[in-house]
Amino acid sequence: MAETQNVYEIPIGPIHPALKEPIRFTFRVEGERIRGVDIRAGFAHRGIEFMAMKRNLIQTLYLSERICGICSISHPITITLAVERAAGIEVPPRAQYLRVIYSELERIHSHLLWAGVAAHELGFDTLLHLTWKVREQVLDLLEELSGNRIDYALPIYGGVRRDVAPEQIPKVEAMVRYYRGLLDELLDAFLRDPSVEARTRNVGILTPKEADSLCAVGPTARASGLSKDVRQDRPYLVYGELGVKAITPRDYGLEPRGDVYDKAVVRLLEVAQSLDLIETCLYEMPEGEITSFPKIPALLAFLKKAEGEGLGWHEAPRGEVIHYIRLEAGVEEPIVWKVKAPTYSNLMSWVPMFRDQEVADIPIIAASIDPCMCCMDRVHVVRDGSPGTVLKEELLRLSRAKTDRVTRHLSPVPRHGGGL
Amino acid sequence: MILKTLFSQLFTKPATNRFPAKYMPKSVLGFLGKVKEGKATLVPPVPVPPRFRGKIAYDREKCIGCQLCIRVCPAKVIEFLPEVKKIRMHVARCTFCAQCVDACPVDALAESPDFLLSDTDRSSAALTVE
Ligand code: SF4
Ligand code: SF4
Numbered sequence: 001m002a003e004t005q006n007v008y009e010i011p012i013g014p015i016h017p018a019l020k021e022p023i024r025f026t027f028r029v030e031g032e033r034i035r036g037v038d039i040r041a042g043f044a045h046r047g048i049e050f051m052a053m054k055r056n057l058i059q060t061l062y063l064s065e066r067i068c069g070i071c072s073i074s075h076p077i078t079i080t081l082a083v084e085r086a087a088g089i090e091v092p093p094r095a096q097y098l099r100v101i102y103s104e105l106e107r108i109h110s111h112l113l114w115a116g117v118a119a120h121e122l123g124f125d126t127l128l129h130l131t132w133k134v135r136e137q138v139l140d141l142l143e144e145l146s147g148n149r150i151d152y153a154l155p156i157y158g159g160v161r162r163d164v165a166p167e168q169i170p171k172v173e174a175m176v177r178y179y180r181g182l183l184d185e186l187l188d189a190f191l192r193d194p195s196v197e198a199r200t201r202n203v204g205i206l207t208p209k210e211a212d213s214l215c216a217v218g219p220t221a222r223a224s225g226l227s228k229d230v231r232q233d234r235p236y237l238v239y240g241e242l243g244v245k246a247i248t249p250r251d252y253g254l255e256p257r258g259d260v261y262d263k264a265v266v267r268l269l270e271v272a273q274s275l276d277l278i279e280t281c282l283y284e285m286p287e288g289e290i291t292s293f294p295k296i297p298a299l300l301a302f303l304k305k306a307e308g309e310g311l312g313w314h315e316a317p318r319g320e321v322i323h324y325i326r327l328e329a330g331v332e333e334p335i336v337w338k339v340k341a342p343t344y345s346n347l348m349s350w351v352p353m354f355r356d357q358e359v360a361d362i363p364i365i366a367a368s369i370d371p372c373m374c375c376m377d378r379v380h381v382v383r384d385g386s387p388g389t390v391l392k393e394e395l396l397r398l399s400r401a402k403t404d405r406v407t408r409h410l411s412p413v414p415r416h417g418g419g420l
Numbered sequence: 421m422i423l424k425t426l427f428s429q430l431f432t433k434p435a436t437n438r439f440p441a442k443y444m445p446k447s448v449l450g451f452l453g454k455v456k457e458g459k460a461t462l463v464p465p466v467p468v469p470p471r472f473r474g475k476i477a478y479d480r481e482k483c484i485g486c487q488l489c490i491r492v493c494p495a496k497v498i499e500f501l502p503e504v505k506k507i508r509m510h511v512a513r514c515t516f517c518a519q520c521v522d523a524c525p526v527d528a529l530a531e532s533p534d535f536l537l538s539d540t541d542r543s544s545a546a547l548t549v550e
Contacts, residue, residue, distance in 0.1 A: 153473075153517035296523040
């Protein structure tokens with residue numbers, strides 16, 4: 001599309017107090033339509049990998065937990081897998097099952113968090129509150145199992161730090177039952193609601209070809225119909241035995257379009273999948289040790305002698321996370337530690353997703369890949385050469401006004417989504 | 421279906437625990453002062469689960485000064501007191517991972533259920549364990 005001189009640039013970011021990681025978008029807009037976007041990342045470089053080089057591996061484990069507050073099981077699991085490969089540590093079977101249980105619990109809470117955020121970006125705060133209210137159940141269970149509501153400190157090299165005690169099993173079962181009973185209501189609220197559909201259908205499309213060539217991962221790729229899930233493609237822990245299958249909108253009887261709606265479908269279905277996995281693990285989990293190093297001094301001594309390199313991978317709620325580690329004998333600190341988080345792979349999918357969309361759809365499209373940054377705090381608009389500032393509230397107002405607009409035109413006409 | 425849920429919500433207890441008071445007091449500190457004087461009652465916090473990881477409890481008698489906890493602590497919470505061969509913990513820095521508890525060879529450290537630790541002074545007595 002030839003860009004005329006009516007194309008203006010809207011920079012967003014990089015500093016947003018509400019963002020976990022600052023990022024800068026520069027939108028080229030023509031009227032209400034986005035003609036292109038430029039993304040600049042890298043404002044939140046904390047030098048975590050470098051910090052690890054001054055800490056022993058146990059301290060590094062807790063540092064990895066702080067890469068992301070939501071993925072605070074995914075990162076420790078991935079680094080332990082990498083270190084275990086590098087040092088040749090066996091993980092007892094029970095610990096592997098427990099790790100699966102903990103990571104699936106994390107997936108549930110992360111996807112529900114996303115669903116709430118998405119509802120908020122659309123202006124459905126009722127749905128946000130409802131989703132986050134039910135999300136408390138899984139957080140309570142995580143607190144019950146780990147002792148912490150967030151940053152669970154559960155995996156350790158060679159196993160996990162806490163078992164699911166027999167008296168806790170009914171609580172896990174109760175959580176599974178609770179969400180199973182709720183799932184239909186959630187699907188109803190998100191997927192069968194005409195106004196949600198109007199705001200998400202055919203919005204922010206990522207075609208399968210684009211998803212493939214841009215190396216999208218996680219629900220972002222699966223919503224476009226790619227059968228891509230690390231748990232299925234390169235099984236680790238006991239995921240191979242559990243037979244995890246990548247979930248695409250086809251599992252909901254829909255032909256994937258790769259829009260925001262499909263991303264909601266995938267995430268909500270994955271909540272159900274995680275419930276099944278947790279239940280299976282709970283019943284199939286063998287008895288036995290939960291770590292191969294019950295004594296911490298022994299673990300420290302073993303890790304100090306270890307030499308080699310290892311790669312760990314894991315399907316985090318947002319997609320594939322990879323940790324690489326190199327250890328040298330006689331050195332307690334990792335020599336090299338490299339982390340690739342899922343948002344890094346998904347960042348480029350924003351470019352085709354934003355193309356030819358409306359400004360009011362920016363929040364929901366940005367949120368649809370579930371980045372570690374999803375709230376817009378303020379936008380700087382340069383209109384006719386005079387700068388002005390649009391606050392996050394203004395963007396939210398635009399988004400809400402659009403929801404109002406589309407719902408008003410909704411009711412009597414049978415619709416198939418997307419007709420804005 | 422969502423309408424039904426919303427409607428029934430009108431007649432059920434709110435999901436949020438109204439800690440520390442049913443209605444937000446003008447001054448929380450003033451309110452807590454009144455609670456101390458017995459002029460107001462506190463809405464108690466949600467009880468913590470049995471294996472909660474709160475403020476670390478330290479048994480000074482048991483401690484042998486081996487410094488293992490200092491080696492594993494990711495947040496540099498623990499200070500060694502060489503003259504007495506004991507430790508001092510600066511709780512304001514603590515991440516409540518309880519790795520020190522796992523590491524201690526003589527069980528001198530334990531997870532306690534205390535979590536109401538906010539303070540304006542990070543080196544106050546409540547935030548220093550020794
Ligand atoms: S709980 Fe963790 S952060 Fe706190 S003192 Fe112990 S090891 Fe350090
Ligand atoms: S690990 Fe235990 S015994 Fe050793 S210094 Fe720490 S508290 Fe004392």
